[in-house]
Amino acid sequence: MGKFLPILLGTDLNAYGMARAFHEEYGVKSLALGEFSLIPTRHSSIVEVRIFADFGTQQSFLENLNVIYEEYHKKFSKLLLVACGDNYVEFVVKNKKILEKRFVVSCVSEELFTKLATKLNFYKACEQFGLDYPITHIITKKEINVELPFAFPVVLKADDSAKYTRCKFVGQKKTFFIESKADLTHTIECIYKSAYDGDLVVQEMITGTDDTMRVLNCYVGKDSKVKLMCLGQVLLEDKAPQTVGNYLAIINEYQPEICEKVKLFLESLGYMGFANFDMKFDSRDGKFKFFEINLRQGRSSFFVTGSGFNLAKYLVKDWILEEPLSIEISNTEHLWLGLPKKLLMKNVNEYYKGKIKKLVAGDRFCSTLSYKKDRNFFRFLQNARISGRYWFKRGWEGKV
Secondary structure, X not given: OOOEEEEEEOOOHHHHHXXXXXXXXXXXXXXEEEOOOOHHXXXXXXXXXXXXXXXXXXXXXXXXXXXXXXXXXXXXXXXXXXXXOHHHHHHXXXXXXXXXXXXXXXXXXXXHHHHHOOXXXXXXXXXXXXXXXXXEEEEEOOEOOOOXXXXXXXXXXXXXXHHHHOOOOOOOOOOEEEOOHHHHHHHHHHHHOOOOOOOEEEEEOOOOOHHHEEEEEEEEOOOOOEEEEEEEEEEEEOOOHXXXXXXXXXXXXXOHHHHHHHHHHHHHHOOOEEEEEEEEEEOOOOEEEEEEEEOOOOOOXXXXXXXXXXXXXHHHHHHHOOOOOOXXXXXXXXXXXXXXXXXXXXXXXXXXXXXXXXXXXXXXXXXXXXXXXXXOHHHHHHHHHHHHHHHHOOOOOOOO
């Protein structure tokens, strides 16, 4: 195998999880590029971080990737691009023909990106292949005051996640839980006063505790055949406004029926690369309702690597080693933690406490940031600070 360099587009928890996956499997140090230096990738010995002003714009993105290419292409036989954020996925897809002349690129076509990148287009594809999703109503900038075909409370979110992330305004949240029409109107007005001008999605509220959520990470090879599927049951979600809905604890789960449906969906579309699905169990009809697809590995996707299915391995075998891959579906029970164990035990449903204790006692658990081969004093302080935020600044009191 020639010497290769993983180039991670982003500096967040997702990027660190991928850097750790490359280091665990191949002992290589990754290069992470971003517009901001985020905490997870700081003070690390397994990833070098390079920050570029305006890297969140397409022009700067391309210009600086050219700089990186000139610096590294003689040192490494292949430069492997891995997008770790929606914005970067969009840039890579839209410039794929240019980038693949210099980098190894695994992503969907621009045509398929258009078909899946927004929630509304994703739901159209769901209808085509029999994937269920919540009852949905669309709001545009021209039609703010609308009558909904379902009752409050409702969920409000942006149709175009990448575009919405680039907009900043007071009170911005990833997802809004709305109790009344007045609250809905006010929130919509606040959003449209920002730079966001895309559609908004209003959905019926599917009731259920955090443990009714599921997350599915997949890898689809360059032959558009699914090579990996790993489903997780969410035990706990974040409640902080800016990060509401982010997963904080996951246990692997085996549900072949869901996997078979998603496998058909991805392969029929001619998908390529990582895919991440969020869904929730609806007790009213016994069906899982799909919320969205991320055209990349998920923020919490290290739960896949930690349970024995190293995400970096699939990319390298497929694109660097060019080895054949057969499909693997995870059926190994394993716990991923995004917060301290004691805090999880304090807040998780009583039903899962015995299982959690058993997995921890059997050393069948992991945390993305807790890597024995990447320890130093600064990372110790940094990780302690992150844990402290959950204890003291997030308002965790009693059961959630």
